Amino acid sequence: MTRGGKMQHCFKVFLLLLDDRIRKELILELNATKGFILQGMANDPGEIELQALAADPPHIIVVNFDHPKTHNLHLWSTLKSFPPREISIVALTSGESKSTLEIIMAIGVHALHPTMISGSRLMKSVSKVSHRQVDFDRGLNQLVKKIPLCSSHLHGSDLSSPNHNSINLNGQEIILSPLESKLFHYLELHVNEWISVDELLEAVWKTDKCKGGTADQVKSCIKRIRDKIEPDRVNPRHILSSKSAGYKLQDITARKIRREY
Structure with missing residues (x-):
């Protein structure tokens, strides 16, 4: 057509x-x-x-x-x-x-x-x-x-729910699930700081590896957020990752993204 x-x-x-x-x-x-x-x-x-x-x-x-x-x-x-x-x-x-x-x-x-x-x-x-x-x-x-x-x-899953939050990135509204929003907000509170996977599991999922929490849960949620906010998913510039240090939200994201509820 x-x-x-x-x-x-x-x-x-x-x-x-x-x-x-x-x-x-x-x-x-x-x-x-x-x-x-x-x-x-x-x-x-x-x-x-x-x-x-x-x-x-x-x-x-x-x-x-x-x-x-x-x-x-x-x-x-x-x-x-x-x-x-x-x-x-x-x-x-x-x-x-x-x-x-x-x-x-x-x-x-x-x-x-x-x-x-x-x-x-x-x-x-x-x-x-x-x-x-x-x-x-x-x-x-x-x-x-x-x-x-x-x-x-x-409990312990990383499935999202319908109570979405939205963020505004360069004038574009981006919808995040509650879990994605909670993870993003935690990184935003610690902008420019490396946050370990263990800390994210405790802060966002209220669990740890001893209780069944996994790095894949965090990785999967980070991937979904990157899919929505990164111009280049292969070379992310907003949320960085390190095998030893965890994840970091760069200040460029904090300046350009305005949270909306």
Whole structure:
């Protein structure tokens, strides 16, 4: 598809475990909205479906988290590992189940809405997410905020939650998950200082290597932050790393980044 001789980008949307009403309404909206295509849908995602998605990852997944099959964290760890792009997740839930909200927090979503949402409103949310904006229903967001970041069955993990913070880097708003924001803020408090992995595990994850904390947890979170703020991910200039010393946030970042809440 071209416009003015240039290729027009289309966001691929995958529908997962949606009920008939909202699935039909959203499909109509997708077909009527330029820049979006329905990549597919599934009500029983197995290994074959996951392999197909891995070969051609969607940009956005719209999913009903009230379905019990979404409580399988293996499913989400697989989806989150798909290269090369980050998959944005639009979540639907009634908000009646605390365990469902905990799963949503653990996975990290970009939009959160009640299951009774209309197709047109859901399409607006999909469009916002495609522009890297978060979009949360006010009532559900209040419920999510009441749940601790580290729930008992998620303690020690580095999975993000939907209570995002944003930072402004050179005029560009960048969304960080609560865990990413907490790590960034700790480095910001100690700008130009090398912070060891052990100290970061204790300060950010509230754990240590004796309790199961690992350097990979820190490395993974640092990588996600770098992916968002570094102009050159191969040669980072904001967050530096050292095998012996740990990580350091340079003052150039502290001067140019203004925290926003």
